[in-house]
């Protein structure tokens with residue numbers, strides 16, 4: 096019997112010209128990391144082949160669903176080209192299929208038949224074996240796919256959709272400001288899906304970072320870790336900011352806090368070599384995300400700030416959050432710092448006033464103290 100493997104296809108990579116080899120090997124290594132050492136993963140002529148240990152095909156199917164950069168994948172038989180026309184009718188079972196078609200692709204141009212001829216000959220071989228079954232070119236109940244490679248062919252008929260996107264790591268490293276609300280987990284996911292290695296930075300309102308352990312922040316980070324197995328979670332205390340700014344006008348609390356987070360995040364970015372920051376802002380969703388506030392928040396940093404959700408409606412964000420399994424975790428109650436500062440943010444902040452407020456305190460010291468207490472939470 097022919098060997099069974101998963102064949103993995105990727106999409107956008109194919110467009111990437113001379114980077115293609117790099118993208119492919121990155122995707123292969125991400126798949127290896129996700130599946131663990133029991134699996135064999137190798138590149139094969141523009142595809143990736145995964146060999147699951149015997150009996151663990153379903154586990155592989157579940158895990159491949161969560162690897163960013165995979166367009167689709169299928170459990171396939173690997174057949175010697177010499178035996179193609181003999182073996183396909185043995186492998187494919189059409190007992191319960193009223194109709195079928197064969198689609199063939201040939202990457203080995205030395206194979207003596209072209210795709211059309213391969214399709215026709217395989218169709219005939221199948222009809223001979225299953226005389227009652229009809230060939231039907233549009234909407235058949237089963238499509239047998241054959242990819243003729245050098246020496247071997249892949250044969251499959253059930254394709255699973257992958258997440259798509261670019262392999263994590265192909266677009267740089269980002270630090271995502273992560274509140275644990277509905278939006279920032281989705282923004283983080285979208286950054287991953289665009290190829291960013293993504294770590295999370297969470298500002299917490301506990302006396303001690305170890306108290307974040309066991310909260311929804313940890314659960315959310317785990318969930319996102321399914322798509323980005325190298326994910327790290329950094330925790331920063333919010334209390335130094337709070338102590339200094341508590342008595343300032345309430346309408347400026349949130350913008351001051353957001354600017355403070357940007358400052359701290361930028362320092363970490365420089366120290367640890369991240370390429371950009373990510374936030375879950377969506378234009379005009381709340382007062383702190385109107386254009387004027389976003390501008391003022393951006394002015395606190397020189398870093399590139401990516402806002403994947405900037406044009407998303409809340410409904411669209413929620414839908415995405417449900418799809419990636421973060422929604423139910425995000426809506427759990429949590430001791431959130433924003434709920435302490437965000438009562439009535441100004442829609443029309445004055446830059447001069449905000450800068451003047453920041454100058455009243457020893458800002459660098461607050462940032463340094465906060466940075467000194469940044470810690471990593473193991474997940």
Ligand code: ATP
Pocket residue numbers: 271272273274275276277278279280296297298299356373374375376380381383384432433
């Ligand atoms: P979210 O659902 O992501 O919390 P939100 O709609 O509640 O978003 P804000 O509270 O204004 O909006 O936060 C906007 C963005 O600021 C967040 O998406 C996140 O990137 C960042 N942010 C807010 N609070 C924190 C925090 N405690 N730690 C880290 N980042 C935060």
Ligand code: MG
Pocket residue numbers: 274276433
């Ligand atoms: Mg929030």
